[in-house]
Amino acid sequence: xELRAVNVTRYITPLREGGSLPALAEADDGFKYxxxxxxxxxxxxxxxxELIGGMIAKILGFQIPExxxxxxxxxxxxxxxxxxxxxxxxxxxxxNIGLHFLSGALTYDPVVTTIDSNLASAIVWMxxxxxxxxxxxxxTNMLMWHKELWLIxxxxxxxxxxxxxxxxxYVISPFKQIKxxxxxxxxxxxxxxxxxxxxxxTNEKIREIVNLIPDDWLNWTQDNETCQDLRDVYYQFLTxxxxxSEIFIKEAQHAxxxxx
Numbered sequence: 630x631e632l633r634a635v636n637v638t639r640y641i642t643p644l645r646e647g648g649s650l651p652a653l654a655e656a657d658d659g660f661k662y663x664x665x666x667x668x669x670x671x672x673x674x675x676x677x678x679e680l681i682g683g684m685i686a687k688i689l690g691f692q693i694p695e696x697x698x699x700x701x702x703x704x705x706x707x708x709x710x711x712x713x714x715x716x717x718x719x720x721x722x723x724x725n726i727g728l729h730f731l732s733g734a735l736t737y738d739p740v741v742t743t744i745d746s747n748l749a750s751a752i753v754w755m756x757x758x759x760x761x762x763x764x765x766x767x768x769t770n771m772l773m774w775h776k777e778l779w780l781i782x783x784x785x786x787x788x789x790x791x792x793x794x795x796x797x798x799y800v801i802s803p804f805k806q807i808k809x810x811x812x813x814x815x816x817x818x819x820x821x822x823x824x825x826x827x828x829x830x831t832n833e834k835i836r837e838i839v840n841l842i843p844d845d846w847l848n849w850t851q852d853n854e855t856c857q858d859l860r861d862v863y864y865q866f867l868t869x870x871x872x873x874s875e876i877f878i879k880e881a882q883h884a885x886x887x888x889x
Contacts, residue, residue: 630683630837634698635727637664643714650717653730656699662727664699665784668720673818674791674845675784676726681863682759682783683728684838689755689826692779694729698843701725724845728781737771737813744778749815750822752780757807757877758826758870759786760799765809789866793849800866801873803880813885823878830871839863 635656643652646661654664667673683696701721728804744752756764763785764770770782807813816822839860847856870877 630842632680632696632698632841633658634700635660635662636700636702640718641715641816643711650714654699654727654728656697661730661732662697662699663730663781664725666701666717666721666729667725667846668717669725671784671791673848676846677751677790677842678786678788679726679728679782679784679862680841681838681867682761682786684841685759685830685867686755686780686783688834688838689751689829691752693753694731694775694779697727697729699725699727708817724843731772731774731779734772734774734779736767737773737811739766742773742778744812744815746815746817747822749812750777751826752812753807753810753816754819754822754826754874754878755882756786756810757804758874759783760788760802760804761786762788763786764804764811766811767881769811771811787863787866790863796862796866798868801876804877805836805880805884807877807881808884808887809832810881814888816881816885819878819881819885820878823874827871827874831882832868835867835871836864839867 635658638657639655641653641655643650649666650669651663653661655661665676665679667676669675680696683693686693701718701723729776761783763782772779772781789796793800829862842860844856847859850856850859
């Protein structure tokens with residue numbers, strides 16, 4: 630399990646609908662990517678969320694754009710006219726993360742497109758597991774591309790790490806925000822999804838994913854903590870939460886019952 634690494638060659642345009650000011654950029658492999666920058670407000674923790682959330686989605690069989698490590702050269706952005714963007718680029722020198730740009734994709738509209746109940750249940754399960762607060766009617770973070778549903782933007786998952794100390798208090802959270810999930814009304818088979826996805830998401834797979842996190846992104850160690858210590862916290866969080874999935878599944882089922 631690994632990600633390709635590419636270098637940004639051209640900054641195209643900011644995508645201002647994202648709170649962290651992601652951008653469309655071209656890389657030295659000739660492809661365009663939506664880039665999430667380490668210099669944004671939440672720093673590298675958003676990149677960690679994007680990496681873990683995206684790779685878990687991929688392992689569980691969902692369609693996601695290819696994730697790549699994006700290198701930003703020291704000189705990049707010096708000629709950018711917008712001062713805010715120039716500051717962001719200068720603060721993002723080094724390793725960032727990007728998602729392959731799906732040209733022509735349309736934002737998923739629940740009024741226009743109905744998602745199969747099995748798929749909806751699986752997505753709701755994953756988002757409850759990852760504590761994803763950003764898959765709502767207002768902001769679905771899903772695209773329709775070539776008549777298939779694609780999941781994007783997992784930067785708002787695993788929000789426990791923005792406080793870090795006391796992460797144990799979050800690990801068995803029922804995640805009450807699941808009531809706002811755009812696909813909850815269609816998620817009729819949560820128990821079936823729970824059984825299926827837990828079997829796929831093995832300890833070994835979770836360890837592989839957290840081991841992808843670059844040392845350079847784990848820059849909030851304290852005292853004698855190492856980068857591996859922080860990876861181990863992610864591993865413990867994810868495995869413990871998976872093992873206690875009945876807590877967030879019951880919450881999702883109760884929230885769905887209240888809707889229908």
